[in-house]
Amino acid sequence: MKAIVHVxxxxxxxxxxxxxxxxxxxTLGFGExxxxxxxxxxxxxxxxxxxDARARLASMCEELLANPVIEDYRxxxxxx
Amino acid sequence: MRTVVVVFPGSNCDRDVxxxxxxxxxxxxxxxxxxxxxxxxxxxxxxxxxFSYGDYLRAGAIAAHSPIMRSVHEAAERxxxxxxxxxxxxxxxxxxxxxxxxxxxxxxxxxxxxxxxRVDGDTPFLAAFxxxxxxxxxxxxxxxxxxxxxxxxxRLEGDGRVALRYVDEAGRxxxxxxxxxxxxxxxxxxxxxxxxxxxMPHPERVIGDxxxxxxxxxxxxxxxxxxx
Numbered sequence: 001m002k003a004i005v006h007v008x009x010x011x012x013x014x015x016x017x018x019x020x021x022x023x024x025x026x027t028l029g030f031g032e033x034x035x036x037x038x039x040x041x042x043x044x045x046x047x048x049x050x051x052d053a054r055a056r057l058a059s060m061c062e063e064l065l066a067n068p069v070i071e072d073y074r075x076x077x078x079x080x
Numbered sequence: 081m082r083t084v085v086v087v088f089p090g091s092n093c094d095r096d097v098x099x100x101x102x103x104x105x106x107x108x109x110x111x112x113x114x115x116x117x118x119x120x121x122x123x124x125x126x127x128x129x130x131f132s133y134g135d136y137l138r139a140g141a142i143a144a145h146s147p148i149m150r151s152v153h154e155a156a157e158r159x160x161x162x163x164x165x166x167x168x169x170x171x172x173x174x175x176x177x178x179x180x181x182x183x184x185x186x187x188x189x190x191x192x193x194x195x196x197x198r199v200d201g202d203t204p205f206l207a208a209f210x211x212x213x214x215x216x217x218x219x220x221x222x223x224x225x226x227x228x229x230x231x232x233x234x235r236l237e238g239d240g241r242v243a244l245r246y247v248d249e250a251g252r253x254x255x256x257x258x259x260x261x262x263x264x265x266x267x268x269x270x271x272x273x274x275x276x277x278x279x280m281p282h283p284e285r286v287i288g289d290x291x292x293x294x295x296x297x298x299x300x301x302x303x304x305x306x307x308x
Contacts, residue, residue, distance in 0.1 A: 009183075013183065013227060014183075014186060014225075014227075014261070016184055016185070016186050016187070016188045016261075017184060017188065020188055040137075063145075064137070064141065064145065065137070067138055067141065067174065067181055069173070069179075069180060069181040069227075069228065069229070070181045070183055070227060
């Protein structure tokens with residue numbers, strides 16, 4: 001199966017890259033943009049049951065994919 | 081004192097720090113590859129600067145899980161001193177030996193210049209300097225912006241574990257003197273035991289006047305005596 005993991009900086013951590021992208025979008029005329037937060041996206045192919053995969057993916061995020069000090073993560077396993 | 085420098089793929093200050101240790105302690109360090117599973121008996125382990133694993137994922141994140149890091153944790157538990165410089169500091173936070181995290185510089189630029197630092201913490205690593213003394217080391221980093229949650233910050237400040245702060249010429253930790261947006265101008269912190277030390281600046285780059293300064297020579301010479 002394929003799982004999707006999103007990792008983003010926690011709300012209270014300053015995201016200078018997101019801010020720079022936000023400013024560039026406004027410069028381009030996208031004045032409706034009020035905030036950009038930049039993050040990371042992982043597509044992970046793995047074996048096992050969906051329930052096991054959820055727990056294992058959470059461990060992967062805690063141990064490596066995200067730094068829990070500064071980042072939050074979100075795991076989803078879309079229907080194939 | 082016997083010292084060890086861990087070399088990761090992408091380390092690029094390992095030789096500089098090896099030269100600094102050899103000159104200042106009188107004994108060349110052992111260089112140990114990251115894939116090794118044991119460390120020689122030593123009084124100090126150094127994680128050098130550079131771009132371990134190309135800074136993939138997050139600076140220091142992959143190196144934090146290198147085989148050698150298990151031995152570094154064990155050595156730290158036994159009381160062996162551990163020094164992380166720049167990327168080494170990032171590895172120490174990623175592997176949980178020091179709290180907090182080092183994120184992208186607030187100005188989004190790689191900063192590479194000498195900075196003034198105030199000695200705030202009490203640790204054998206700063207044995208060369210008097211409390212409140214101002215020293216000058218260069219920085220060279222893209223992810224040197226130290227961040228931690230409010231509770232961790234209160235603990236670091238309360239326990240006197242903020243070891244070095246970016247300051248101006250008058251010794252004040254101002255926003256203008258802060259090259260990367262670090263919380264409270266933090267440039268270095270220590271563990272509760274004071275035996276683990278992480279700093280973003282590079283003392284190994286100023287070990288003689290021909291290199292633009294000798295505060296680094298004082299740093300390494302005194303820490304070798306203090307840790308021995």
